[in-house]
Amino acid sequence: MTKIATTPAENTRLQRSLGVLRDVMARPSGTIGLTLVACHLILAIISPWIVPYDYKAMDSLLMLKGPSGAHWLGTDHLGRDVLTRVLLGGREALLVTGIATPIAVIWGGLLGIFFGLVGGRLDEVFMRVVDAFLSLPWILKMLVLIVTFGTGIEVLIPTLAFFYGIPVIRIARAATHDVVARDFISAARARGHGRITVISRELLPNVLDTLMVEGAMRWSWMLLAFSSLSFLGFGVSPPKPDWGLMIADARGFMSFAPWGVLGPVIALSSLIIGINLTADALAKALGIDRAQKAPV
């Protein structure tokens, strides 16, 4: 038994993660969800090498042509290939939300755990500020910052990470309260473990479950926010392809060229549904009820 590299704790943690993954995969929602998400991620990574055309190549002779052998999903109002733009249209969204989600969950989670543990006056005051932030609609908060500082990803990532971390504070705080009241925490204290040990060994792993499900859901809401911003003209700047922007552009020609709308609609919907199904399966596998939470 001398060759075991991992400590028992790490070993069981790995086993548990694998068990959770197996549990997620065993549910129909998990299988479909993970497959959709994986397909989107793979396509987003390899799409620059497999797209048939240049995404910004315009052709005035090919404006708003229907699907054909050369252009499987037709062309848009500037004669650009829709398939190419659909394949590339999720990259920016996935990049921005893929970076912003972990940041939001980490800063919101840490602050939430901190205030959950500290409690008292400080906590009371801080929660009022959190409530105040939550009472403003997301679109207003974000648009004001974006209009002031510009629409690049260097603005979008911190903006999304900041505003989407605020509701995480509440979730993490509630989860902390929930865990702290359990017997195993008292047991660990009674065993004489220090505060740091109790927090890192007993509290964090339990709060982490909630945060993982929360993270998956934040991700889908961020995508929703990102594509809505793009749709409104405050996200990705043209000629870069983005699903929200493509839908906004193609809407005007919808009556005679619906293919321009359908491609990005299906791509965006399948990704968001995939993430949600995965989050659902993950919540069930970890035994967390997520139905009661409305997005903020």
Added chain:
Amino acid sequence: MLMRRLFLGAITVWIVSVIIFAGVEVLPGDACTAFLEREAQGKLLENCRETQGLNRSAAERYFDWASGALRGDLGVSANGQKSISELVGNRLRNSLLLALCALTAGVPMAIFLGVVTGLQRDKPVDLVFSTTAVFAMTIPEFVSATVLILVFSVWLGWLPGIVLTSAGSPVSEFFPEIVLPVIVLGMVMTAHILRMVRSSVIEVMAGDYIQMAILKGVPYWHIVFRHALPNALLPAINVVALTIAWLLGGVVVIEVVFNYPGLGRMMIDAISDRDLPVVQAIALIVATVYVGVNLTADLMTMVLNPRLRTHALRGS
């Protein structure tokens, strides 16, 4: 208890007003630089700041703005022409009309379907509606709106896909143009409430007292209506409130898609034009509505829940 809630609500609105004011204050530029754009320099800028009263200290201006808002006076828009309260009035009414239509159609349906799916857990009915709900609540509003316009307006020609009525028109003129926006808004709302009611019904039906009633031989529908539902539906009030609050953001996109003359579209226009006084005013209104809706939900729960009611009466 009751007073405490009201007090906390008021505190939240106050903090929001400070955040809004400070936020606009911290951002580079002010109402005058935004209004004058490139000509914002020298004498012109100073004159503008003089007439808008931007030369006074921030605290003074905050006090002015906040006390004005309390009296229902939200100041004037950046170009200094119109009173914001006047501009906002009709828009707010239109947005509330949209929300109210969606609520009256969506909430009863959501509660009914939530109860049915909860009682029929994992049966075909449940699977169909729960899955549809996931789709409805996760797909962005602009996507479902676009698809609905494509199907019902472009292909079938049943309903108008765009609202052409102007902001000040009487309510009756918004029909039938308002139908599609209401459907989109109602769909998202129904989905959220349905899922909440469903999980609440499942939880209550698994409770000991329900098992006890079943063992005692109480008829099934008696159990459902007399024992389970009153307990299962109470939490739904808060979810309805949360959903309404969240829709204040979603409604913006819907208003833009359908060209609906509501508060949301006004907000987008104001932000694009950098009309900061209008942005501030709308932010304050929306936040107040949010706090108010949540407060109402808390009060309703308190009144309808016998346990909380006695507690509240004794406590206060």
